[in-house]
Amino acid sequence: DGGITQSPKYLFRKEGQNVTLSCEQNLNHDAMYWYRQDPGQGLRLIYYSQIVNDFQKGDIAEGYSVSREKKESFPLTVTSAQKNPTAFYLCASSTGQEINYEQYFGPGTRLTVT
Amino acid sequence: AQSVTQLDSHVSVSEGTPVLLRCNYSSSYSPSLFWYVQHPNKGLQLLLKYTSAATLVKGINGFEAEFKKSETSFHLTKPSAHMSDAAEYFCVVSDRGGATNKLIFGTGTLLAVQP
Numbered sequence: 001d002g003g004i005t006q007s008p009k010y011l012f013r014k015e016g017q018n019v020t021l022s023c024e025q026n027l028n029h030d031a032m033y034w035y036r037q038d039p040g041q042g043l044r045l046i047y048y049s050q051i052v053n054d055f056q057k058g059d060i061a062e063g064y065s066v067s068r069e070k071k072e073s074f075p076l077t078v079t080s081a082q083k084n085p086t087a088f089y090l091c092a093s094s095t096g097q098e099i100n101y102e103q104y105f106g107p108g109t110r111l112t113v114t
Numbered sequence: 115a116q117s118v119t120q121l122d123s124h125v126s127v128s129e130g131t132p133v134l135l136r137c138n139y140s141s142s143y144s145p146s147l148f149w150y151v152q153h154p155n156k157g158l159q160l161l162l163k164y165t166s167a168a169t170l171v172k173g174i175n176g177f178e179a180e181f182k183k184s185e186t187s188f189h190l191t192k193p194s195a196h197m198s199d200a201a202e203y204f205c206v207v208s209d210r211g212g213a214t215n216k217l218i219f220g221t222g223t224l225l226a227v228q229p
Contacts, residue, residue: 004157040123042204042219043158058216090157102148103217105157 003027004106006091011111013085021076021109023091030096032074033103036060037088046089049074050096078111085113116141118207120220128228133177133192135223137205140186146208147188148217149179153201161203164188175199200227 004025013019025032031050035043045058049068063082068074074093078085088110092103121136139145146165150158162173169181179190188205202222209216 006157040221042221044219045216048216088155092158102160102163105150105159107157108155110155 004091004093004104006089006106006109008109009107011109013111013113015113016080017113018080019078019085019111019113021078021089021091021111023074023076023106025072025074025091025093025104025106027093027095027104028071029093029104030071031094032068033092033094034058034064034066034074034076035090035092037090037108043090046076078113085111087111116143116145116207116209116218118147118205118218118220120203120205120223122223123221124224124226126226126228127195129197130194133190133195133199133225135190135203135205135225137188137190137220138186139188139205139207141207147179147181148206148208149173149177149188149190150204150206151201152204152222158204161190195225195227197227197229200225 007022033048034046037043044060046064047066049055052071055068065077090108091106094101094103117140119138148163149161151161152158161177162171164171164181172178177192202224204222205220206217
């Protein structure tokens, strides 16, 4: 089955610790994205990557970092600099750069930091 | 810049009655528009998309949406609600301001279906 996997589904961390969220896709998509979802706010773009070894900041990149060393993988690190990291994180991918290409989403990771 | 407004944060319908979820968009260009659905603690699933072809777009699970340029609207409808339709729905517009496939999400409409 082709798709996007995110692991783990639930993640708990202590404040001050960095944490890495996994995102893997086997759809052979060039572009990948990370979103953060908070209640009543829709989805906000954290980082995106259009091609391997390249990525761009989204609207709320502060306190986050990413890498894109392989086409199928786009891990997100939530650093201790992120002031409010507790949220639902969604990874997505799309076939390319065309603006009418829909994005396909993974099942999400719910991060709780205490 | 592109933006999208979902006019209702919550909608409640009875099973078997019509569904209407409202969305207005703002765009300087001819937009691409999408509706996604999200069930609790799940990822988003594409329901349908408009990309400047037919203005009436049919999607999965009996949903459809009509692009009305004069009203800058892209409302989502379904003739008869089913219990399984209870979920959150997002109206989305593509960002034609840049060179990338960035999507701009509305704040969502939570649909409740009463038995």
